[in-house]
Amino acid sequence: MKETEVAARGKIFLVGIGPGSEAHMSARARQAIAEADTVIGYVTYVRLVAPLLEGKEVIRKSMTEELDRAVEALERARQGKTVALISSGDAGVYGMAGPTFEVLFAAGWQPEGDVAVEIVPGASAINACAALVGAPLTHDFCAISLSDLLTPWPVIARRLEAAAAADFVVALYNPKSGRRTRHIVEAQRLLLRHRAPDTPVAIVKSAYRPKQRIELTTLERMAEAEIGMLSTVLVGNSRTFVRHGLMVTPRGYGEKYVFDEGERQARAGEQAGRSLSSGLEGWLREIRASGESPASLARRYALPEDYLAALLAEESDG
């Protein structure tokens, strides 16, 4: 009865399976794999979800074949199949979501067309590693991949320099491989231009997987540590500390409160639940009252002179 057959709409799930243990996978990720006719992924990640694959077509690809994975997914989805493209961690963070949309767009795919796409988010390596070492991400952070397979080194170096200077907690993805061994040394050199040698560094390999390995070290010794393809490196900011084997970046309660015998009291000039006196409004009042020139304020606060000039001009208008 060919005439009455209607081609089912195919679907591509971009699934972030989380760190790699089934316990840390979301229900939606598990369900997406259950619904899939075909599961496609890097061989190591396919192994992590092996118990969920019975009766499915499984396509294992090598690390550098992201675009081929996406092409195979689209082919099958256009036949009306449901395909799960799996990434470890989050599908969006250096995962399959990007390359897949690049392939789909090039093939003329449109969202309302014959293939639906759903992205299933997951905890990324940065979240998994942080959970295992303490609370390093309690303040602003950034993620930088040290892989130069698709990114020129000067771009990576500028980001390392900027992140170090602005005191971000830094997560290094793809820190090292068999061929790429000098990149972590260069990253260390750039970070050390702005951050103390004893800055805490955590290196987590295979988080929540059987071969999990956690090492706490310092920025100065980071390059000597065992780092590989499955490692993530977390570099603390200027306030990150290690205590009882835990790496913690303070949120900043000390800026606002004094702790005395368990009692918490707002510091002079500060109010609980309100912006700091050095917050935006307080700081604007302060720079206006200072009478200093934009150039002098720019040096004092390490901010661009034109930004300070614009602020002062506005304030005197207002």
Add this chain to the structure above:
Amino acid sequence: MKETEVAARGKIFLVGIGPGSEAHMSARARQAIAEADTVIGYVTYVRLVAPLLEGKEVIRKSMTEELDRAVEALERARQGKTVALISSGDAGVYGMAGPTFEVLFAAGWQPEGDVAVEIVPGASAINACAALVGAPLTHDFCAISLSDLLTPWPVIARRLEAAAAADFVVALYNPKSGRRTRHIVEAQRLLLRHRAPDTPVAIVKSAYRPKQRIELTTLERMAEAEIGMLSTVLVGNSRTFVRHGLMVTPRGYGEKYVFDEGERQARAGEQAGRSLSSGLEGWLREIRASGESPASLARRYALPEDYLAALLAEESDG
């Protein structure tokens, strides 16, 4: 029989419940809540896990009472109870993990003592928002909180400036509240110093919750958009584009490959699966061969002169 009683070891789970729908919570997060005698959290997050709370003590706190939540958790855990401190997203990313360790350390807690601590990672707001709008995080990104309740504005401003200059994708957490309305305007101003007015921006409110709202706009119009306490703002990098309503940051395949009728060919001088010719090793050869001074190279590559000088000195030693 008091004499034979042994106090059970208490436990604090720091649980990241993910974006807020049960489908996107990990099995471990669900299990932690199931095991808990007491569940403590910000009132909005407690509501998100309401179906899991039957028969448990539930302590709802307001937004700014993070330290009090941790104090109450420790008190109960010291009585041998199991307590789940819940955070939306990831417990480590601006979540309860940091403040809890600060309180535990201040109270003399030690890891091998009477209270165990386990952090359960989850997909953070950045992952959830990215999954809903396309693939904005396919390249290096950073997270910056615009809240100045605990962080001085110049620190936040320096990070915005650095992230913009180094072309990170930027996620703004806590972008706006009833009292803090100017911060997002200042963030926009700093980002616009380095990034085009038409840079794609996504604003996602209450991702994966009933009141979910997604808006794609541009950096130029960002401050006019509806932004609140439950919004996350994602600002693209210089290459991020929007197509068919999806926001995508390319990984960089175009740096290495030419696509011709679906066939992929490495560009002249590039090799599939290897570092770019402008990767670390290739770039080092190039700057050495250029005969240019460190100062000239520093200007050309927007990198610090001392870094280039050190690299050139090493290369001529080697």
